[in-house]
Amino acid sequence: MQAETQKQRGGFLHNDNVVGYLFAAPFIISFLCLTLIPMAMSLYYSFCNYKIAALPEWIGLQNYANLMKDATFRNSLLVTIQYVIIGVPLKLVFALLVAMLLTRPTKLQGFYRAVYYIPSLIGGSVAVALVWKQLFGSRGPVVSLIKTLGVPNFNFFGSTTWAFLPLVLCNAWQFGSSMLIFASGLKQIPKDYYEAAEIDGAGAVKRFFKITLPILSPIILFNLIMQLISGFMTFTQAQIITDGGPNYATNYIALNIFKEGFSYQHMGYACAQSWVMLLIMAAVTGIIFKTSSHWTFYES
């Protein structure tokens, strides 16, 4: 009798689904409040003339129509794509290189991995951006070096051609998470493959291209997609270091959206830009997924 009431009372909580939802609740709630609802709102605002602290006014497709003829927005798209095309491969190559160095068995392997991961931990922080601003600034060590090499009046951040480079390098420097994923992938490659290849007379370069790269390709795909997405969203460095300049050379799309929304008070227009950016990112990711079957290799 007693056991039965207990079962009735606790019945609800003993249901497997309830427990599952309960444990997932923190994620579900934050996903709803911080992602889904804001996204739905931004979609609505993208069809409105809206500024913070005022009521949105429905204007239909006007924002999107304006985007089509906005030269600054077009330029933002171009420089963002340039940033992604140069920055992402650079970061991945760097991460793979360091990961390979770190798979060599040494006593300090764990220590090195931790050290190389640190830049990623401090991530896109303002402090890092400020350090890079000093490092590559007009009076920083890098520019001084270039000047002594015989290029007078050189200044990264004063040049529309070169301003992007320190930003790309800063991003590449934070290769830690890609490196860790590569390192774990490298560990999965059976040693016998290399031994067999070596016996057949394959050199190190051939072993890398014929064994390492193909087996690692699914991991490369994963890293590529993750980095592409984060590349499209780059913001902090451009805002802190160059403020999008000079002449919009580093006015990446996330920064442009921020300016439109917060500085110029065109929040609805900024929302429309975000949606265009989302569609572009989705398209690029989709294309890569579609074509990946041609260049990724799954052992099974």
Add this chain to the structure above:
Amino acid sequence: MKKTIIALLLVAAMLCAMPAFAEKAEGWNNVNAEGYQFPDYSGKTLSLMWWGSDTRARMTEEVIHLWEEKTGATVEFEYYDGGTYWTQFQAKMAANDLPDVFQMGNNWLTYYDTIEPLNAWIEDGTIDTTAISEAMLATTINQANGDVTGMSNGTNARCFAYNPAIFDEAGVPYPTDNWTWDDFAAAARKIHETTGNPAITTLEYNSLAFSTVTQWKEGYNFYAMDGSDFAFNGDTEPLAYIFELLTTLQQEGVIADYGIQNEIGQNIEADWIAFGDAAMVMLSSNQFQALSNVAAESGITLELATIPRVHADGQSGMVVRSSQEMSMWKGSEDKDMAANFLNFFVNSIEANRILNCERGVSINSDVLAALKADTELTNEVTAKVYTIIDLIGSMPDAANSSPAEPAANEEISDVLKKTYFQGLAEGKFASAQEAADKFWAEAQEIWAKF
């Protein structure tokens, strides 16, 4: 018994009528009055936010502690550099979580919805204005409806600071009160030749473009004084003139490139002039104190000069304005406390002996007199600021009013600098005149969006 009841009723009636008799005397909340009793705010918290240099932060914190001591309140404060401040402000505005009191610029029209007009507290004397002239109070009043948008922290004017030692070294004469852009260009070129460095590393491009319009001809202006419209008539010649002048100088290396200017940003204490590398800087007069403090560490003494003009005998294009104000948030939970803090911050001689006009020349005549009388506070540096403000205030075309910056100004100014000044430097326009014409067309388009 009946008599007692009547007597009690009469007493009660009298008590009820008391407030009517006890109307407060003018100046009742004068913090400088002898024996002034500060209100007791024990256990209450006031939040406060401002932008500015480290020097300002140090002084403001000291004043905050003074007020905390006197009233028992706790003040939660935060401060940023001029650029970051607005980002923070907008984020807080979006979250509807602004501090009770915040610093506001002449761009108050953009943030009008967040500001509680101070008229009620000025009328009932909580914010004591007996030592503030009408003209000074007017610098923060919305001319369209009479709302007092905040209490001015003081007046300032845009001007130039220069290092006379570098002028001597290059053998060029010091700026005069009516020096022209041609004088400026000649001096800057000679200085660049001598030192090998840019002669100037910070210029406010948008305000220079607008003041060139004012200087061009009597009656010319870019914005209307109440911020409701353009005053510009479409004669883009003055804009082309300043585009051409500044861009040419920059291409010669006489003016620092945009990278260097952006590195310095709004942090005046990082300007090259503070370290003896640049000869000039464009700044707001109230920034001179902070800049001089840093320069003094390298043994550099700086002087103030006017902004160059187009014609030596023409318009100055300069104006004395409210440098910035302290405004009250509409959503503040204890507005009386906020008003009392404003009263203390603007009017207290004790507080302003610490602040020492770093935010601008005090609008309270008692405060200003007390500071000027004190030789320790009015040192060489502050005396130079008082002199230049007096000089600019005495110029025939410098009205002592506050041109409200229209909401579109932020975008128009940004586009002016980044698309047109920087675009011209990159060769994206065939001529300065083309850039000027296209800018005016785009400025009108931007205006139409608001």
